[in-house]
Amino acid sequence: MRASDKAYEALRTDIVEWRLRPGIILGEVEQAERLGVSRTPLREALARLTADGLAVAQRGRGVVVSDVSLEHVDDLFALRRALEVESARIAAGKADPQEFDSLRERFLQAGRSTGYKSREAYYQLAGELDESIDAAVDNRYIEQSLRSLRVHLARVRRLAQDDPGRLAASALEHAAIAGAIAAQNPEVAAAATQLHLHHSLEHIKNHAGPREDTE
Amino acid sequence: MRASDKAYEALRTDIVEWRLRPGIILGEVEQAERLGVSRTPLREALARLTADGLAVAQRGRGVVVSDVSLEHVDDLFALRRALEVESARIAAGKADPQEFDSLRERFLQAGRSTGYKSREAYYQLAGELDESIDAAVDNRYIEQSLRSLRVHLARVRRLAQDDPGRLAASALEHAAIAGAIAAQNPEVAAAATQLHLHHSLEHIKNHAGPREDTE
DNA sequence: AAGGACGTTTTTGTATACACTGGAGTCATG
């Protein structure tokens, strides 16, 4: 793996997982030494982070980790609504019914087996639905915007703790989306997606606490 | 201005204006010498182009200008529909009526004064509407996605020659969008945007010819 | 003659040295 890729992955993970907090100055020499690479590949990594919006370049002062807070969650979800509602609509017109019916079944099952350590498995299942929708939409431009969006979303998600109850409800909402796509009903798929996003946003805003300072 | 910025701007302009055609290999030493910068800032420029989607990194062969053709126009407009329809909806709920009423008047006037050299002026006016909508939406995430989208759009636009008739019709559609936002009617604004995008896409697909090879 | 392997050459990837800009601290002066 190239050193620049390694530096990029490391920095992006550190930012998404809040080890590098918003406002932190990413000094070139400092980070290069920390990650064991030279300044050249590190600069490339910083450029990619800036392009992602995870960092912003300050003239002369280097780049700092971009700030993100609850005020931005509304904005983030506005973009998510635009992209995912349209994606669901398009997917409903082109997707393979069997694939999404299978996903629907798995979401229903995930909704029943609440609690335990099913959280990781649920996130993976949700990721699979995203991938299936992406594949059905088959649009490189939408996919690129969605990929950028999901990075920011992962960072924001850490602001809210999700409880088992929310996970079960979310599973049912996801099952509705998958079901509507399997039924090839664009408007229902769009509505189900919008509903899911609304509930998801409400949950984040109601269950958000200031992040604990211990890692 | 930094050398890396200079290289980025130059390369991006060359790609958007089809001086660097899809498939062209952007060799580092070659482009560095052509633009009068060293390889280091040029590599940063190439990284940004890749992040924009204007170029793709090919293993071992360096980066090549990404291809774009009529098959991609549908995809591009799908993303445009998702972003701009939602933007119009949001803007209609928050915008200053006077500002958009003024824009509406100017579009109506531009629609009457057809022909001549009004093409440049019209493009600038359309750009002003975009900026006003961006400012009203006030959403950094949507804005970033839109900015990326518009770069690709500018490249595709060169595929179709727009005639005065289309410009006049487009002006009326833009006036309708501005008017709906000024009236603070989200659904009408969304519908007007969707209609405009539909007509715009139809025009491109009907009036597209293979690009002439002379520059 | 065709296919594979090896060597050459070109190009990318990385490191480091140097220049230049922006900032902070301090000293002098009003």
Place this chain on the structure above:
DNA sequence: CATGACTCCAGTGTATACAAAAACGTCCTT
């Protein structure tokens, strides 16, 4: 005591040298 300018320094921005990897051509073998 406050404010301004000057100096020093930290850190970015750029260039170049070096190393590694990959693609292409050639030669040998079957």
